Amino acid sequence: QGEDYEEYYTTIDLIYHRLDLVPRRDATNLCRYFRQIATFDAATLFLSSLAFESPFTFLHNNRMSSPQSQLHTVESIMAYLKDTTGLLANPGLRPQIRQEVNALYNAMQHLKKRHQDARGSLKNYIIRRYIASINGVLQVFPGCLLDSNYEPSQRLWYRKALQHPGKIITTEPYLDAGGSGYIITIAHTILEGKSNAVHSIERDQSIAVVALDLPYAFFYKMVLDSTPLCQLHNIKCLLFENEGYLIAHPSMLEPKSSIKNQRRPHEHLTHKESYLANDILNHKNLVRKLACANYQNRTLQRYYVFNTSLSEILTNVVHGERTKYAIALLKGSNIFAAVLNSTCDGGAFCPCSTIDRQCLNCKRMDQADCECPCECPMPLMQPLEEEGETSNKQHLSYLNITYQF
Structure with missing residues (x-):
């Protein structure tokens, strides 16, 4: 069981969203997806300021640090998240973030498989799929670069989903920051797990929101x-x-x-x-x-x-x-x-x-x-x-x- 645990963490194909920091020699699998640097090989991980013990320090470092320093921070975060020895120091993340990253990764593997399924009737229409936790963890496929000030919990699709737990919600059309024109987001809440698998929308807490983007006229x-x-x-x-x-x-x-x-x-x-x-x-x-x-x-x-x-x-x-x-x-x-x-x-x-x-x-x-x-x-x-x-x-x-x- 210990070997399986170690293999699971070391084989996570999750990339931090800062694709602009990827060395040129390793950037062969990057592409331009609409107006974003992107990759179709893996999902990208974004951690908002909510995921850090000191949100201000995180935002300040993103704005003021050199690219080399930011790359070092990214490497430290990913190394900590994939560490199986427990020897690496926490780079400033809140205690529950590591567990949330891995929980969302399991869900993202299913979303990624659905996105890549050539038989899917919506294959040519779904722009991207993503999942966000209530503590600032966001995973996106196809993987893409996001603004460091991005805050999932402030987005319309996230707030509407939490206002209507257990329901499929759509947003009004809005202009996509990623360059795909006017889009509509469909979102749904994910409730906390129960050992007896019995859920109640009124009593259970929403712990994440899963969403996808579609073109304006779809x-x-x-x-x-x-x-x-x-x-x-x-x-x-x-x-x-x-x-x-x-x-x-x-x-x-x-x-x-x-x-x-x-x-x-x-x-x-x-x-x-x-x-x-x-x-x-x-x-x-x-x-x-x-x-x-x-x-x-x-x-x-x-x-x-x-x-x-x-x-x-x-x-x-x-x-x-x-x-x-x-x-x-x-x-x-x-x-x-x-x-x-x-x-x-x-x-x-x-x-x-x-x-x-x-x-x-x-x-x-x-x-x-x-x-x-x-x-x-x-x-x-x-x-x-x-x-x-x-x-x-x-x-x-x-x-x-x-x-x-």
Whole structure:
């Protein structure tokens, strides 16, 4: 058993993500994958500042140290992680990191095998697969170089997965830092292991998030390929996530133009389907309009939240309209599917600024008013003795919109 243990650790084909530090003589297996230095031979390991006893020291060394010093640090980390003798000193990692690296490595071997399987129907669409622990350990395949300031726990796919444990979640489309254009991430939590193999989403702790990236238009292609109804004239099929951002829509396959299809970084339901957005606001158990304060840039952000416990198919609230729709939640996910018979659009309108994210009416926020996700400047609160009672009430009512729903 001891020999097996030693062989396991010494044969781990895991590379630290700093591929830019690899000596030229050893760089024969490196390639350019979109805009990243990458390798298809192995997964890469990334350790965020959370994985170190002194996060500040780790970040400082990454910024200020020479390449030779950084290479020495990388070699020390990998030697410690693969050490079977127990003689090598810990290079500053938190105690549980070594165990987490090896646990995630086992999971990554399965993900790597799936990625390399030529028979897989998604082989030509999945950009990368990765898995991240709650303590800052991240493994990616194909292996690639990441920014040293990267923090998995702050990424949208990670936070959304933890907000919806046990569910398959998708993010809104966003621009990939690795150069593959607009992408959508699918993610799922991994729960802590139990000896009796009985899990409870309510009681068990999420210890990691597994995810993969897909191209922007993949979901709509999938919808068209699997649902002949969506190819009929005047029928629109679309998918959106739990904040209303579209992940599948006919416009995703249209070429970008300055007039007809002005593609934004991410399109919202209110941008593309104003009639549907206006009507679904009448479904009280489907969607709520909320607001929160962003103190970093002193704005009040208005956004939508859809009910991920929805168990029924919803249709038009206002009957007799020319556009008919049906909408439902895909069980076990944060994805909503909608089908519209848009023989003649109802002509509804949701106010949106075409210049910036500013709300067009910052003095009013009503659940029934359709508007695009937007922001308002946060008013400066003056001391009570310096302003009148009426003015104070106006400020308070404005700031308290976060508690309306």
